Amino acid sequence: xxxxxxxxxxxxxxxxxxxxxxxxxxxxxxxxxxxxxxxxxxxxxxxxxxxxxxxxxxxxxxxxxxxxxxxxxxxxxxxxxxxxxxxxxxxxxxxxxxxxxxxxxxxxxxxxxxxxxxxxxxxxxxxxxxxxxxxxxxxxxxxxxxxxxxxxxxxxxxxxxxxxxxxxxxxxxxxxxxxxxxxxxxxxxxxxxxxxxxxxxxxxxxxxxxxxxxxxxxxxxxxxxxxxxxxxxxxxxxxxxxxxxxxxxxxxxxxxxxxxxxxxxxxxxxxxxxxxxxxxxxxxxxxxxxxxxxxxxxxxxxxxxxxxxxxxxxxxxxxxxxxxxxxxxxxxxxxxxxxxxxxxxxxxxxxxxxxxxxxxxxxxxxxxxxxxxxxxxxxxxxxx
Amino acid sequence: xxxxxxxxxxxxxxxxxxxxxxxxxxxxxxxxxxxxxxxxxxxxxxxxxxxxxxxxxxxxxxxxxxxxxxxxxxxxxxxxxxxxxxxxxxxxxxxxxxxxxxxxxxxxxxxxxxxxxxxxxxxxxxxxxxxxxxxxxxxxxxxxxxxxxxxxxxxxxxxxxxxxxxxxxxxxxxxxxxxxxxxxxxxxxxxxxxxxxxxxxxxxxxxxxxxxxxxxxxxxxxxxxxxxxxxxxxxxxxxxxxxxxxxxxxxxxxxxxxxxxxxxxxxxxxxxxxxxxxxxxxxxxxxxxxxxxxxxxxxxxxxxxxxxxxxxxxxxxxxxxxxxxxxxxxxxxxxxxxxxxxxxxxxxxxxxxxxxxxxxxxxxxxxxxxxxxxxxxxxxxxxx
Numbered sequence: 217x218x219x220x221x222x223x224x225x226x227x228x229x230x231x232x233x234x235x236x237x238x239x240x241x242x243x244x245x246x247x248x249x250x251x252x253x254x255x256x257x258x259x260x261x262x263x264x265x266x267x268x269x270x271x272x273x274x275x276x277x278x279x280x281x282x283x284x285x286x287x288x289x290x291x292x293x294x295x296x297x298x299x300x301x302x303x304x305x306x307x308x309x310x311x312x313x314x315x316x317x318x319x320x321x322x323x324x325x326x327x328x329x330x331x332x333x334x335x336x337x338x339x340x341x342x343x344x345x346x347x348x349x350x351x352x353x354x355x356x357x358x359x360x361x362x363x364x365x366x367x368x369x370x371x372x373x374x375x376x377x378x379x380x381x382x383x384x385x386x387x388x389x390x391x392x393x394x395x396x397x398x399x400x401x402x403x404x405x406x407x408x409x410x411x412x413x414x415x416x417x418x419x420x421x422x423x424x425x426x427x428x429x430x431x432x433x434x435x436x437x438x439x440x441x442x443x444x445x446x447x448x449x450x451x452x453x454x455x456x457x458x459x460x461x462x463x464x465x466x467x468x469x470x471x472x473x474x475x476x477x478x479x480x481x482x483x484x485x486x487x488x489x490x491x492x493x494x495x496x497x498x499x500x501x502x503x504x505x506x507x508x509x510x511x512x513x514x515x516x517x518x519x520x521x522x523x524x525x526x527x528x529x530x531x532x533x534x535x536x537x538x539x540x541x542x543x544x545x546x547x548x549x550x551x552x553x554x555x556x557x558x559x560x561x562x563x564x565x566x567x568x569x570x571x572x573x574x575x576x577x578x579x580x581x582x583x584x585x586x587x588x589x590x591x592x593x594x595x596x597x598x599x600x
Numbered sequence: 601x602x603x604x605x606x607x608x609x610x611x612x613x614x615x616x617x618x619x620x621x622x623x624x625x626x627x628x629x630x631x632x633x634x635x636x637x638x639x640x641x642x643x644x645x646x647x648x649x650x651x652x653x654x655x656x657x658x659x660x661x662x663x664x665x666x667x668x669x670x671x672x673x674x675x676x677x678x679x680x681x682x683x684x685x686x687x688x689x690x691x692x693x694x695x696x697x698x699x700x701x702x703x704x705x706x707x708x709x710x711x712x713x714x715x716x717x718x719x720x721x722x723x724x725x726x727x728x729x730x731x732x733x734x735x736x737x738x739x740x741x742x743x744x745x746x747x748x749x750x751x752x753x754x755x756x757x758x759x760x761x762x763x764x765x766x767x768x769x770x771x772x773x774x775x776x777x778x779x780x781x782x783x784x785x786x787x788x789x790x791x792x793x794x795x796x797x798x799x800x801x802x803x804x805x806x807x808x809x810x811x812x813x814x815x816x817x818x819x820x821x822x823x824x825x826x827x828x829x830x831x832x833x834x835x836x837x838x839x840x841x842x843x844x845x846x847x848x849x850x851x852x853x854x855x856x857x858x859x860x861x862x863x864x865x866x867x868x869x870x871x872x873x874x875x876x877x878x879x880x881x882x883x884x885x886x887x888x889x890x891x892x893x894x895x896x897x898x899x900x901x902x903x904x905x906x907x908x909x910x911x912x913x914x915x916x917x918x919x920x921x922x923x924x925x926x927x928x929x930x931x932x933x934x935x936x937x938x939x940x941x942x943x944x945x946x947x948x949x950x951x952x953x954x955x956x957x958x959x960x961x962x963x964x965x966x967x968x969x970x971x972x973x974x975x976x977x978x979x980x981x982x983x984x
Binding site: 217269272275283288290292294296304307312314315316343346347351352457590591 | 601620651653654656657658659660662663664666667671673674675676677678679681682688691692695696698699700701726727728729730731732735736839840841842843844845848856857860970971974975
């Protein structure tokens with residue numbers, strides 16, 4: 217297996233796009249390729265994520281992006297794994313490059329739903345749940361994650377302030393991230409005064425619908441004798457599934473797919489959680505960040521919410537979590553989210569995160585979940 | 601790179617499904633796994649194609665299928681490359697197995713649109729075209745392929761009877777295929793009397809909207825010491841893109857992505873077209889079979905329609921093409937189509953195509969196109 221690097225990265229500002237997803241994807245893809253010091257013709261394969269193309273009447277986006285890049289002959293494919301689609305695309309790029317099938321590959325995720333009304337956008341999101349057993353019976357993602365939050369609270373006695381501390385931290389980070397949807401801090405007062413969406417989750421526990429696009433260039437070390445940036449060495453690229461429906465799980469105190477993907481990733485990297493300097497985790501709701509930190513092995517079960525309230529996961533804490541602002545405040549443009557997490561790692565490592573630098577950036581982990589954990593991707597990166 | 605085999609295959613009957621795509625996919629996947637003499641737990645990765653899940657309110661189908669198979673922890677991803685989605689899925693499975701990332705992988709494609717009215721189904725198909733430059737301006741796939749057919753006819757003087765001979769041949773083959781949507785022969789009289797859909801294409805030049813599901817198990821030779829079936833050795837798995845919009849192409853007398861994917865595939869297999877015994881090609885319209893046979897290098901430009909009329913591509917001809925009945929008559933359940941082509945090769949090689957056997961089945965090629973050729977996959981198989 218060849219040593220595989222992330223050598224270029226780009227993102228637009230998450231929020232509302234006036235461009236279509238294909239336009240935004242093409243533009244950030246070209247930025248990422250140039251950032252890597254490459255030409256489009258050096259890309260051997262394009263891996264796209266764009267779950268909700270139908271909202272723009274457009275599937276088969278890969279060839280359109282490659283056309284825009286001037287490389288129509290290059291193969292492309294679109295990958296979907298719900299909210300973890302672009303980390304699934306990164307995994308395929310990793311497999312192609314590490315396995316010697318391509319020297320350089322493009323990963324680009326883009327999503328646009330902001331031109332739809334909230335009900336239509338919610339309907340798109342809902343197709344990632346199990347229609348027969350969840351959606352059709354009225355379950356939505358806020359409701360499903362609220363169920364996880366209730367179960368956790370009942371066992372581990374979390375307070376609203378503990379979940380609120382996560383929202384406040386992620387907003388504080390996003391306020392320093394030019395890519396973020398919400399570039400404003402919030403107070404505990406604001407958090408506690410925000411309306412209940414699905415008890416115990418309040419408005420500020422929930423990530424927004426965001427439009428956005430993010431791109432990465434993945435290349436073999438041996439194909440990049442003089443990288444223009446400090447590359448991210450891909451130490452692990454692991455994915456796992458899990459029982460999709462919550463009613464069929466043995467407990468609701470974590471996401472089994474996170475545990476499985478984390479175990480595979482740490483095994484692949486031959487590392488332990490103690491060796492990771494900072495994290496980008498899938499905080500579609502604040503409770504999801506709590507579960508992620510425990511399932512990934514960074515905190516014992518039942519402790520992560522309190523640790524967060526104590527500032528351990530703040531940007532200057534012992535274990536910075538979501539220095540980008542996370543899905544919660546940087547935003548959640550579904551198909552861009554996973555690639556966007558890696559953009560944050562790349563910017564931290566390359567000194568391109570002024571005002572939000574983490575103290576140590578020798579190693580990082582990204583964690584991206586599909587739906588309520590039917591799928592999960594974990595990547596581990598280090599400096600050379 | 602490890603020698604990689606297709607070791608099991610299954611398909612339902614194309615046409616109208618009463619099952620949902622996820623149900624059909626799960627069922628045929630289990631049949632394919634059992635056909636390979638394996639247990640679901642031996643599957644290392646699941647690659648799904650299901651372009652139009654939204655028509656059933658369902659994305660993120662991979663985890664649902666794996667749940668149904670009793671292997672929830674196994675990673676899965678859905679791949680989309682328009683009508684070539686499940687051959688793109690096969691390519692990813694090949695890369696994972698050949699590259700040593702999985703010993704055995706499941707490929708399953710399923711599609712269901714038959715519960716929608718024709719206008720709604722057409723709208724789903726249309727999202728594979730370029731919305732900004734084609735769909736929005738009224739172009740549909742029958743119209744776009746009719747443009748190709750007109751251009752070809754004007755240069756090479758094809759007659760209606762030449763295109764008709766392809767429809768008649770493929771219906772004759774489908775009549776002997778229990779998986780086929782249309783299990784009936786048609787006459788030249790019927791063909792010529794059928795209404796024009798988009799001149800010069802008549803009703804019987806066009807493939808139907810079909811529901812359907814097809815599955816393959818791909819495994820490393822070294823992981824299959826005693827295969828239960830005669831395996832297909834994957835000699836080549838190649839994909840390519842092309843300029844998407846026809847107005848931007850230098851000519852309309854073929855599909856550039858077919859030429860590029862074929863060149864890559866023959867190079868990879870170290871073979872020439874002369875060494876291929878039979879083909880399954882992408883005949884979404886009869887003209888597409890003509891273009892495919894020329895672009896793949898089996899006939900000189902401008903000759904394939906006449907060769908077809910002369911019976912060269914009949915099941916007992918010199919080069920049998922689409923012994924399954926092709927998209928034209930076996931049917932075109934978009935995301936099952938590419939995998940279904942390989943099911944036909946597998947059944948031919950394993951003596952499971954009674955009544956429609958080809959004379960020689962030592963080698964075969966499958967060809968699967970996305971949209972009007974924005975993408976294309978070519979696979980070459982041989983017996984051990």
